[in-house]
Amino acid sequence: MQEIDAVLNQVMRHLQWIPDWVTSLVLLVAIPFIAHLLHRFLFRQVTRWAARMDLFWRALVARTEGPTRLGFLIVGISLAASLAPLPPGWGTVVRQVLSVGFIALLGWIALTAFHVWMVMHLRRFKLDTEDNLLARKHVTQTRILQRVVNGVIVVIAASAALMTFDSVRQYGVSLLASAGAAGLIVGLALQPVLKNLIAGIQLAITQPIRIDDALIVEGEWGNVEEITSTYVVVRLWDWRRMILPLSYFIEKPFQNWTRENANLIGTVMLYLDHTAPIGEIRRKTDEIVRASPSWDQRVVAVQVTDFKQTTMEVRILASAGTAGRAFDLRCEIREKLIGFLQAEHPYALPRLRAELPSIAS
Secondary structure (H helix, E strand, C coil): CHHHHHHHHHHHHHCCCCCHHHHHHHHHHHHHHHHHHHHHHHHHHHHHHHCCCCHHHHHHHHHCHHHHHHHHHHHHHHHHHHHCCCCCCHHHHHHHHHHHHHHHHHHHHHHHHHHHHHHHHHCCCCCCCCCCHHHHHHHHHHHHHHHHHHHHHHHHHHHHHHCCCHHHHHHHHHHHHCHHHHHHHHHHHCHHHHHHHHHHHHHHHHCCCCCCCEEEECCEEEEEEEECCCEEEEEECCCCEEEEECCHHHHCCCEECCCCCCCEEEEEEEEECCCCCHHHHHHHHHHHHHHCCCEEEEEEEEEEEEECCCCEEEEEEEEECCHHHHHHHHHHHHHHHHHHHHHHCHHHCCCCCCCCCCCCC
């Protein structure tokens, strides 16, 4: 260490003929640039090492490239500032830059650490499985939590960076002094934003909806595709997207077909003639359902639920593992039963009867 200081002092003695401001400028540019090159070299070596490791280490190294580069630059600027004969006033500017850079580095590290934790947490859950209720629960909670935490980290880091400036600090004190009226005005202006923010926290805790839940909202059927910090995107059955504010799911009623599980009971309504053979229909329905890959082997039933003047109402129930399979199963039952009745019992289809009075001869 003493040898390095001696070399640096000797170099500085040889450079005494150069103006101080030129020396300072060169050092403040050259040393951070050298730190940048050193970071690129070391990061390339670490990346090669991580390529032989598992996915966690590869992702961790890839996510830390930016924060480590900023850390090297801060160290380089700090070293340059300690060696350079800075003109009056420059020292304050450099210290200000280092303070803001250090705060930004801490915020960046916090964002990166939380992102890595989130990725590792969600690796245990798969949305593309048959029973994905637990996965949808954790994905929804984690994504909402990520947006809230990221927003809090950014706000804290930006506030801390601004408070390093004396003028901003004084402005903040004066703003707090008049916070009575200003707070009321800002609160009224930001009411929709704050309401959706609070609704997002409520959704993450209570979870009336989750990612990929099947919903009926505003008379439309679809799946929850995305939950942001202010709105929810519902992908409708025909690929349209319905955008709803978060507060909608706290304040208004809606149907969630996958709240506890994805199993559903599908209903098929038939209106037949009173002479329709219910026993044959029940036997054929059982045959169709048991042969269908959409049935989950839980519920199948055929019942006459109502009589009307010209028809009787037959209700068929069959369960399936998901809403999509329940819809396909209902269509399959309806199509095959109508074909069966047309071929085997055409008289069972609805008919209109008319009786003519007999004419005496």
